[in-house]
Amino acid sequence: MIQMAGYLTLAVALVILGVAAFVYARARQSVPNGNASVYRVRKYYAAALAVALLGALAWSLPHTPYGAYSSEEPAMRVEVIGRMWFWEFKPSDGSSADSLVIPLGKAVEFEVTAADVNHGFGIYDSEGHLVGQTQAMPGYTNRLRLKFDEPGHYSVLCMEYCGMVHHMMINGFTVR
Ligand SMILES: [Cu+2]
Numbered sequence: 580m581i582q583m584a585g586y587l588t589l590a591v592a593l594v595i596l597g598v599a600a601f602v603y604a605r606a607r608q609s610v611p612n613g614n615a616s617v618y619r620v621r622k623y624y625a626a627a628l629a630v631a632l633l634g635a636l637a638w639s640l641p642h643t644p645y646g647a648y649s650s651e652e653p654a655m656r657v658e659v660i661g662r663m664w665f666w667e668f669k670p671s672d673g674s675s676a677d678s679l680v681i682p683l684g685k686a687v688e689f690e691v692t693a694a695d696v697n698h699g700f701g702i703y704d705s706e707g708h709l710v711g712q713t714q715a716m717p718g719y720t721n722r723l724r725l726k727f728d729e730p731g732h733y734s735v736l737c738m739e740y741c742g743m744v745h746h747m748m749i750n751g752f753t754v755r
Contacts, residue, residue, distance in 0.1 A: 657669065660694050698715040
Protein backbone atom coordinates (compact mmCIF):
# COMPACT_ATOMS: atom_id res chain seq x y z
CA MET A 580 0.00 0.00 0.00
CA ILE A 581 2.76 2.43 1.00
CA GLN A 582 4.84 1.35 -2.01
CA MET A 583 1.81 1.89 -4.22
CA ALA A 584 1.39 5.42 -2.83
CA GLY A 585 5.08 6.03 -3.55
CA TYR A 586 4.72 5.02 -7.22
CA LEU A 587 1.57 7.11 -7.53
CA THR A 588 3.36 10.14 -6.07
CA LEU A 589 6.26 9.59 -8.49
CA ALA A 590 3.84 9.33 -11.46
CA VAL A 591 2.04 12.54 -10.46
CA ALA A 592 5.37 14.32 -9.92
CA LEU A 593 6.49 13.28 -13.44
CA VAL A 594 3.23 14.58 -14.92
CA ILE A 595 3.68 17.91 -13.11
CA LEU A 596 7.31 18.04 -14.33
CA GLY A 597 6.09 17.35 -17.89
CA VAL A 598 3.51 20.14 -17.70
CA ALA A 599 6.12 22.55 -16.28
CA ALA A 600 8.59 21.65 -19.07
CA PHE A 601 5.86 22.14 -21.70
CA VAL A 602 4.87 25.54 -20.30
CA TYR A 603 8.53 26.58 -20.07
CA ALA A 604 9.23 25.56 -23.68
CA ARG A 605 6.13 27.37 -24.96
CA ALA A 606 6.91 30.47 -22.92
CA ARG A 607 10.36 30.76 -24.53
CA GLN A 608 8.89 30.59 -28.02
CA SER A 609 6.70 33.62 -27.79
CA VAL A 610 7.36 36.21 -25.14
CA PRO A 611 4.61 38.82 -25.45
CA ASN A 612 6.24 42.17 -26.29
CA GLY A 613 3.98 44.07 -23.91
CA ASN A 614 5.53 45.60 -20.85
CA ALA A 615 9.03 44.07 -20.73
CA SER A 616 10.00 45.79 -17.48
CA VAL A 617 7.38 43.70 -15.69
CA TYR A 618 9.27 40.56 -16.69
CA ARG A 619 12.58 42.02 -15.54
CA VAL A 620 11.12 42.92 -12.14
CA ARG A 621 9.61 39.46 -11.89
CA LYS A 622 13.03 37.89 -12.41
CA TYR A 623 14.56 39.95 -9.58
CA TYR A 624 11.58 39.19 -7.39
CA ALA A 625 12.00 35.44 -7.96
CA ALA A 626 15.74 35.67 -7.22
CA ALA A 627 15.13 37.67 -4.03
CA LEU A 628 12.48 35.19 -2.94
CA ALA A 629 14.83 32.24 -3.55
CA VAL A 630 17.61 33.92 -1.55
CA ALA A 631 15.21 34.74 1.31
CA LEU A 632 13.78 31.21 1.44
CA LEU A 633 17.19 29.50 1.25
CA GLY A 634 18.46 31.88 3.95
CA ALA A 635 15.51 31.06 6.20
CA LEU A 636 16.07 27.35 5.60
CA ALA A 637 19.80 27.58 6.41
CA TRP A 638 19.05 29.55 9.57
CA SER A 639 16.18 27.37 10.83
CA LEU A 640 17.44 23.86 10.03
CA PRO A 641 20.01 23.74 12.88
CA HIS A 642 17.20 24.75 15.28
CA THR A 643 15.00 21.71 14.61
CA PRO A 644 14.40 19.97 17.95
CA TYR A 645 14.31 16.43 16.60
CA GLY A 646 17.96 15.57 17.27
CA ALA A 647 17.95 17.13 20.75
CA TYR A 648 19.70 15.23 23.57
CA SER A 649 20.54 12.42 21.15
CA SER A 650 23.77 11.62 23.01
CA GLU A 651 22.01 11.25 26.36
CA GLU A 652 20.18 8.21 27.63
CA PRO A 653 16.68 9.52 28.48
CA ALA A 654 15.72 9.30 32.18
CA MET A 655 12.27 8.16 31.09
CA ARG A 656 10.46 7.04 27.98
CA VAL A 657 6.75 7.50 27.49
CA GLU A 658 4.85 5.72 24.77
CA VAL A 659 2.08 7.99 23.53
CA ILE A 660 -0.81 6.70 21.46
CA GLY A 661 -3.29 9.10 19.89
CA ARG A 662 -6.80 7.74 19.40
CA MET A 663 -10.19 9.18 18.54
CA TRP A 664 -10.46 10.91 20.90
CA PHE A 665 -7.97 10.62 23.71
CA TRP A 666 -4.28 10.35 24.47
CA GLU A 667 -2.98 7.13 25.98
CA PHE A 668 0.31 7.24 27.92
CA LYS A 669 2.46 4.20 28.65
CA PRO A 670 5.43 5.19 30.83
CA SER A 671 8.41 2.83 30.48
CA ASP A 672 9.01 2.71 34.24
CA GLY A 673 5.58 1.16 34.84
CA SER A 674 4.34 4.13 36.87
CA SER A 675 0.74 5.29 36.70
CA ALA A 676 -0.34 6.68 33.36
CA ASP A 677 -3.34 8.43 34.94
CA SER A 678 -1.17 10.71 37.03
CA LEU A 679 1.96 10.71 34.95
CA VAL A 680 4.98 12.33 36.57
CA ILE A 681 7.95 13.43 34.47
CA PRO A 682 11.31 14.14 36.15
CA LEU A 683 12.37 17.80 36.24
CA GLY A 684 15.42 18.81 34.20
CA LYS A 685 16.11 15.40 32.70
CA ALA A 686 15.82 14.22 29.11
CA VAL A 687 12.56 12.44 28.44
CA GLU A 688 11.65 10.65 25.25
CA PHE A 689 8.09 10.61 23.95
CA GLU A 690 7.50 7.78 21.48
CA VAL A 691 4.47 9.06 19.63
CA THR A 692 2.17 7.07 17.38
CA ALA A 693 -1.55 6.83 16.54
CA ALA A 694 -4.03 3.98 16.53
CA ASP A 695 -6.47 5.27 13.91
CA VAL A 696 -5.88 8.54 12.07
CA ASN A 697 -3.26 11.29 12.18
CA HIS A 698 -3.22 13.38 15.33
CA GLY A 699 -0.98 16.21 16.44
CA PHE A 700 0.82 15.69 19.77
CA GLY A 701 1.28 19.09 21.37
CA ILE A 702 2.62 19.81 24.87
CA TYR A 703 1.66 23.12 26.50
CA ASP A 704 2.92 24.61 29.76
CA SER A 705 0.58 25.97 32.44
CA GLU A 706 0.44 29.35 30.66
CA GLY A 707 -0.61 27.79 27.38
CA HIS A 708 2.74 28.12 25.61
CA LEU A 709 3.62 25.31 23.23
CA VAL A 710 6.81 23.63 24.46
CA GLY A 711 7.03 20.71 22.05
CA GLN A 712 5.09 18.94 19.32
CA THR A 713 5.26 16.15 16.80
CA GLN A 714 2.91 14.22 14.51
CA ALA A 715 1.11 11.14 15.81
CA MET A 716 0.84 8.87 12.78
CA PRO A 717 -0.58 5.35 12.45
CA GLY A 718 2.12 2.75 11.79
CA TYR A 719 5.00 5.09 12.59
CA THR A 720 6.69 6.25 15.78
CA ASN A 721 8.04 9.78 16.11
CA ARG A 722 10.59 10.19 18.89
CA LEU A 723 10.57 13.56 20.61
CA ARG A 724 13.12 14.28 23.34
CA LEU A 725 12.52 17.17 25.70
CA LYS A 726 13.76 18.54 29.01
CA PHE A 727 11.39 20.36 31.32
CA ASP A 728 13.05 23.07 33.41
CA GLU A 729 9.84 24.36 35.00
CA PRO A 730 7.88 22.20 37.45
CA GLY A 731 4.10 22.16 37.18
CA HIS A 732 1.25 20.82 35.12
CA TYR A 733 1.58 20.40 31.38
CA SER A 734 -1.31 19.76 29.01
CA VAL A 735 -1.30 17.51 25.98
CA LEU A 736 -3.69 18.64 23.24
CA CYS A 737 -4.36 17.43 19.73
CA MET A 738 -3.01 19.85 17.12
CA GLU A 739 -4.58 18.31 14.07
CA TYR A 740 -8.29 18.25 13.40
CA CYS A 741 -9.24 14.56 13.63
CA GLY A 742 -13.03 14.53 13.82
CA MET A 743 -16.06 15.41 15.89
CA VAL A 744 -14.53 15.33 19.36
CA HIS A 745 -11.04 16.54 18.43
CA HIS A 746 -11.32 19.45 20.89
CA MET A 747 -11.81 17.03 23.80
CA MET A 748 -8.54 15.20 23.15
CA ILE A 749 -6.89 16.50 26.29
CA ASN A 750 -4.52 14.79 28.68
CA GLY A 751 -1.60 16.00 30.75
CA PHE A 752 1.21 15.27 33.16
CA THR A 753 3.07 16.75 36.08
CA VAL A 754 6.74 17.74 36.04
CA ARG A 755 8.55 17.65 39.38
CU1 LIG B 1 -7.36 16.04 16.75
